[in-house]
Amino acid sequence: MVLPDGYVMLVFHAHLPFVRNPELNYSLEENWLFEALTETYIPLIMVFERLLEDNIDFRITLSLTPTLMSMLEDRFLQKRYQSYLSSRLELAEKEQIRTWGQPDFHALVRWYRTRLQEIEQVYYDCQGRILDAFRKFNALGKLEILTCAATHGFLPLLQGQPMAVKAQVEVGVASYRSFMGRDPQGIWLPECAYYPGLEKILQAANLRYSFLDTAGITGAWPRPPHGVRTPLMTEHQVAFFGREEETSRQVWCAQTGYPGDPVYRDFYRDLGFDLDMEYIGPYVDPAGIRIFTGFKYYRVTGKTEYKQPYDPTAAQRQARLHAEHFAASLRAQVKQHQGMDRPPLIVSAYDAELLGHWWFEGPDWLEYLLRDFARNDQVQLITGPEYLDLYPENPVGQPAISSWGNQGYYETWLNQANDWIYPHLYAIGEQMTEMVRRYPQANGIERRILNQALRELLLAQSSDWAFIINNKTAVEYAERRTREHLYNFRQLYLELSSVQPEKGISPQLEAFLKELEAKNNLFPELDYRVFQ
Amino acid sequence: MRSQLNHSLELELPRFYGINQLVILMSHPGMIYTFWEIDWWKLREDKVEEGDADRRLHLVMRVGSLDNKGFNRLIPKMELTENHAVGSAYLEVPPGSRVCLELGNWGKDGFQPLLISNSLLIPDGENKIPLLIKENDVSLGPYYPKYVNVGE
Numbered sequence: 064m065v066l067p068d069g070y071v072m073l074v075f076h077a078h079l080p081f082v083r084n085p086e087l088n089y090s091l092e093e094n095w096l097f098e099a100l101t102e103t104y105i106p107l108i109m110v111f112e113r114l115l116e117d118n119i120d121f122r123i124t125l126s127l128t129p130t131l132m133s134m135l136e137d138r139f140l141q142k143r144y145q146s147y148l149s150s151r152l153e154l155a156e157k158e159q160i161r162t163w164g165q166p167d168f169h170a171l172v173r174w175y176r177t178r179l180q181e182i183e184q185v186y187y188d189c190q191g192r193i194l195d196a197f198r199k200f201n202a203l204g205k206l207e208i209l210t211c212a213a214t215h216g217f218l219p220l221l222q223g224q225p226m227a228v229k230a231q232v233e234v235g236v237a238s239y240r241s242f243m244g245r246d247p248q249g250i251w252l253p254e255c256a257y258y259p260g261l262e263k264i265l266q267a268a269n270l271r272y273s274f275l276d277t278a279g280i281t282g283a284w285p286r287p288p289h290g291v292r293t294p295l296m297t298e299h300q301v302a303f304f305g306r307e308e309e310t311s312r313q314v315w316c317a318q319t320g321y322p323g324d325p326v327y328r329d330f331y332r333d334l335g336f337d338l339d340m341e342y343i344g345p346y347v348d349p350a351g352i353r354i355f356t357g358f359k360y361y362r363v364t365g366k367t368e369y370k371q372p373y374d375p376t377a378a379q380r381q382a383r384l385h386a387e388h389f390a391a392s393l394r395a396q397v398k399q400h401q402g403m404d405r406p407p408l409i410v411s412a413y414d415a416e417l418l419g420h421w422w423f424e425g426p427d428w429l430e431y432l433l434r435d436f437a438r439n440d441q442v443q444l445i446t447g448p449e450y451l452d453l454y455p456e457n458p459v460g461q462p463a464i465s466s467w468g469n470q471g472y473y474e475t476w477l478n479q480a481n482d483w484i485y486p487h488l489y490a491i492g493e494q495m496t497e498m499v500r501r502y503p504q505a506n507g508i509e510r511r512i513l514n515q516a517l518r519e520l521l522l523a524q525s526s527d528w529a530f531i532i533n534n535k536t537a538v539e540y541a542e543r544r545t546r547e548h549l550y551n552f553r554q555l556y557l558e559l560s561s562v563q564p565e566k567g568i569s570p571q572l573e574a575f576l577k578e579l580e581a582k583n584n585l586f587p588e589l590d591y592r593v594f595q
Numbered sequence: 596m597r598s599q600l601n602h603s604l605e606l607e608l609p610r611f612y613g614i615n616q617l618v619i620l621m622s623h624p625g626m627i628y629t630f631w632e633i634d635w636w637k638l639r640e641d642k643v644e645e646g647d648a649d650r651r652l653h654l655v656m657r658v659g660s661l662d663n664k665g666f667n668r669l670i671p672k673m674e675l676t677e678n679h680a681v682g683s684a685y686l687e688v689p690p691g692s693r694v695c696l697e698l699g700n701w702g703k704d705g706f707q708p709l710l711i712s713n714s715l716l717i718p719d720g721e722n723k724i725p726l727l728i729k730e731n732d733v734s735l736g737p738y739y740p741k742y743v744n745v746g747e
Contacts, residue, residue, distance in 0.1 A: 223618045223713035259716055282718075464621075464718045472623040472718075485620060486630040486683060490612040543606075550606040 067443040069397025070408045070450065071436070072304065073429075074124040074274060076251050077104065077415035078215055080527035080544075081130040081585055085139055089349050092540060096134050097147040100193065101357060103419035104135075105182045106426040108196045111205065112185075114433055121433040122444040125197070125415065126209035126251035129238035130525070132194060133585040136242065141191035148183050151357060154346050155179055158334075158358065161342075167372040168360055174375055175358060194242060201243065207446035210239035210247040210270075213586070216524035217476045219258040219466070220485065224492045227524065229264050230594045234521065234586060236268045241588055249273060249447045253526050255306065255412075256466035256473065266299040272447045273303055274412060275462055278471050280305030282463030289458075292400050292407035294450070296457040303462050304447060309396070310411040313389060314422075321385045322422035325363050326377045330421060332370055334358040359423075382424040386431030394441050405454055408445070481529040484545055491520055491552045492594075498559060499595045507564055508576075513591035515579050516555040520594075522583060523548035551579055610681055617656075617698050617710040624690040624720035629712065630683035631656070631698060633675075638709065642700075653701045654679075654709075660692040661714055669694070672701070691719030 079099060084090035114121055127135075134140050155176035162168040189195045200206035212218060213234035221227040232250070239247045249272045250265060257279050265273060272294065280291045280303065287295050291305030314320055321327075335347050335356040347354045361370035362378070393409055400407035418425030436444055445453075468475035477485070498513055505513050523545055531541035558572050568576075617631045639650050655672040669689065675682070675698070688694045695714035700707045 220620050222715075223620065464716070470623060472621070474622045474626075477620055477622045477628055482628055482683065485618070485628070486632070486681075487608060489616060489618050489630070490609075490614060490632070493614050493616060494612065546606045546608060549608055553609065 066406050068394065068441045069400070069406045069443075070445040071393055071442050072124060072408065072410045072445055072447065072450070073122075073432075074126070074251075074306075074410060074412035075107075075415035075418070076126045076128075076211075076412065077131055078126070078128040078211065078253075079131050079134065079416075080525050081133060081214065081522060081583070083134065083137060083140060083582065083584070085582060091348055091352070091354065092537070093140065093143060094147070094354065096140060097144050098355070098357065099416050099420055100144060100186075101148070101151070101179075101182055102423070103416050103426070104193055105185050106419045107415070107429070108185060108193070108200075109181065110426050110430040110433075111196075111200050113430065115200075115203070115205070117434075119434055119437045121205055121437065122207070122446050122449070123205065123433075124207045124209060124249075124446050126211050127194075127197065128211040128215055128251075129213050129235050130215060130585065132238065132242045135194045136192065137584075138191075144186070145191070148179065148186065150346055152176065152179050152183065154334075154356060154358065157342075171360055171373060171375070172358075198243065207249070207448065208239075208243060208247070209249045209251045210235045211251045212253050213238065214521045214525045215253040215527060216521070217253055217256055217473070217526035217529065218261060219256050219464070219473055220477055221488070221492075221524065222258050222260070224489055225264070226496060226594050227488075227492050228261070229267070230517070230521070231524065232264050232268050232270075233593050234589065236270070237588065237593075238586060254466050254468055254476065254530075255279075256468070256476075257303075257462055258464055259461060262297040262299040262301040262303075262462075265301045270301060272301065272451060274306060274410065275303045276306050276465045276467040276471060277308050279303065279462045279465035282465065283460040284463070285458075285460050287458035287460055289400070289403055289407065291410065292403065293405070293454070294408070294447075294457050295462060296459045297462065298459065302447075302451055302457060304408070304410045304450075306412045306467070307409045310389070310393065310409060311413070313392065314411075314413060314417070321389075321428065322417075322425070323363060324381055324385070325365055326374065326381045327363050328359055328373050328378060328423040329361045329363050329370055330359070330423075332359055332361040334360070378424050379427050382427040383431045386428050386435055389428075389432055390435040390439070390442070394439075397442060406443075408450065475533050476526055476529040478533060480535075481532040484523075484529055487545075487549050488520075488524055491523070491549060491556070494552075494556050495520055495591075495594050498556065499592055502559075503592070505591070508568055509559065509562055509564060510591070511576060511580070512555050512559050512562065514589050515576060515583070516552050516559075517589060517591045517594055518583050518586060519548045519552040519555065519579070521586075523552065548583075551583075555579075615710055617696055617712040619694070619696050619712045619715055621715050621717060622685070624718050625687055627658075627686050627688050627694065627715065627717070628683065629656075629686060629696055630681075631710070632681045633698065633710065635677050635680055638700075647702075649702075654698065655701045655706070656696060656698045657706075658686055658688060658694060658696055660689070660694050662693070666695075666697070688717055690717055692717050 079095050082092045158172040162172050201208050212231035216231040218228050250270045255276045257275050280295050294302040294304045296302050333355045335354050346356050362373045364370045397407050465471050528541040528545045531537050619627045619629045621627050654675040657668050657672045658670045659666040659668050693716050696712040697708045698710040
C-alpha cells in the first residue's frame, strides 16, 4: 500500500438551538433554521450530489446536533420552511420587475431565482426530510456523522453535577440512534469544551472519539510528541483529535481569511434593510422589524460604505483559487511534518454555518477543494473511525482543560453577564435528582411530568443562551428562553407532588403539560431516569 | 399556573430553592465562580438536636487546595450572615491546583464543615499556546450576531 504524504480530516459542526414556536404566527428566531437550510445545509447536499454524480470520492465529518436533527425532522417546521421558501421565490419575482432596466441587478435577481428553485427542488425531492439526504451520504461512507450533547450543554460548567453531564451525553447518543438507526462512534463536544474526567462519561456511552481545540492536545500531559498531527488516546480508550490552528485561521480570520475577499458577497447589505418598508414589508418581521431576506446584491468590495454589485461568476472563480490555495497549503504543511512513524494528520474544524450562511461561497470552495483532493493523491481525506482503524496505537495522555472560546477556557460561557444562569441550573438539577429518587418507576401522568421536566432542564442547559448573552446579540431572547425553561421545570416540579394518579389531574395542569409537550417536543423517547 | 407561552421576561424564578448547595465553577485559570444556598433555620435546628444549647451560627466559607495531605486553606475565610443564605462570588485561586470550598460553622471546637463543594482542577495556564484567533478577530463568528442591529 502506498501511503499518502498526509491525512486531512475536514470537520463541520452543524448546530442550532431548539427553536419552535407553533403558538406564534411568525417567529423571528425560527428564521435561524430557515436561513441555515437555504444557505448552508441544502447547498452542502447539492455539493455532495454533484460530487457523487461525477464519481468523486470524498470524506467529510459532520456533527448534526440532537436539537438540529429534531428540528430538521419536525413536520411543523418543515411546513413553515416551505412557506419561507415560497415567500423568497415570490420576492424574487417582484425583484425581477423592480430591477428592470438595471442590468447588473436584474441578472443577479434571475440568478437568485434559479438558485432558490434548485433549493426548493432538493427540498421537495426529499419530501422535506433533509436528514434523509445526510443519511444517504452517511450510508455511502462519504459522510461521517457525529452526535453531540443533547442540547449543546457546556459540559465543563455542568461537571459539578455529573448526572447532568451524563444525561447530556446519553440523551445525545440515544437521539442519534433514533434518527440515524445506529450508534454514533464519535461526538462533537459543545464548544469543543473539555474537562478532565469527561472521557469516562464518553467511554460509558460507547463513544470512541472526539475533538479538542489545539491547546487541549498540545497542553496534554505527557505532551504528545507530534502534537495535533496524531490523535491523543486517553486511558479510558477515547481518542481526541486536535484542531489545527493555521488552517482554521485561513478560513475564519476577518483580516487574512478567505471570506473577506473583495469579490465575495457582502453579508450585511441586504434588501431587508435597503428597501422601503412599504415594498419589503411582507418579507420581513410582521411587527415591522427589518431582517435579512437573503437577497444581497453587493460584494465585500473593501472597507468602504461604497459597494460594487455582486458577480457570482467572479466569486466562484475566486472560490476555486482559494480552494487551490488551501489544498496547496495543506500539502506544504504535511511535507513539513515528515519523519513521523506515519503520515501526519491535519484536522480542520469549523462551524458548518460558516459555509454558505456567513461565507456565501463556502460550499463552492468546499466543492473545489474536494475535487482538488480527488485529483491529487498526496493528501488523503479521512474520517475518525478510518484513522483509528488504520492506526490503533496512538500517544496516550491526559488532555488539557480547553475550549474553542475566547482565551481557550470557559469565560465566554461564565462571566458577570451570564453567571446568574448556573445557580438555577444546579438547583433544578438537584430537584430532578430528588424526583428520580422519589419516582423510580413512574407511569402515566407522573411519567409525562417527569419526562417533560427533564426536557425543560436540558433546554435550559443549552450553551447557546449563555453565549448569546455574552455576545450581546439577541440577549432578550436568550434570557427569556432560559427563564421559560427554568420556570416550566419549576412548575412541573411543584405540581408533581400534588398529583394523585387515581384522581386525575387538574385541567390547568393537563393544559400546561400538553402545551409544553406540544411545543418543546424533542426527544420523544426520553426516559427521565437517565438523570441519575 | 401561568402559561409558559406568555413571552415575558418577568417569569419569576425563585431566589431560594430550599436546598443546600455549594458549587464552584472555573471561568479561567486563577478564577472560580461559586454559588451557594443554605438553610439557616434547619442548620440551627440540627445544632440543637445534636445537643448544642447555643443556637447561634457563625458560618464561614474557606477555599482550600486538596492534596494527598488533605485540605489546605488557601484564602482567608469569608464570613456569612443570614443575609447570605443565597449568594455567589468570584474568587481568585492559585493556578495549577485542585481546589474546593468548605462552608461550615466556626464554633468553640473550631471549624465544623457543613457543606463541601465539588473540587476543580485549575490549570496553570502555561500550557496554553497563544490563540491565533480571538473572538473579535473572527469575521463571521457563530450564528447569532446578525441580529445585533435588528430593530434599530
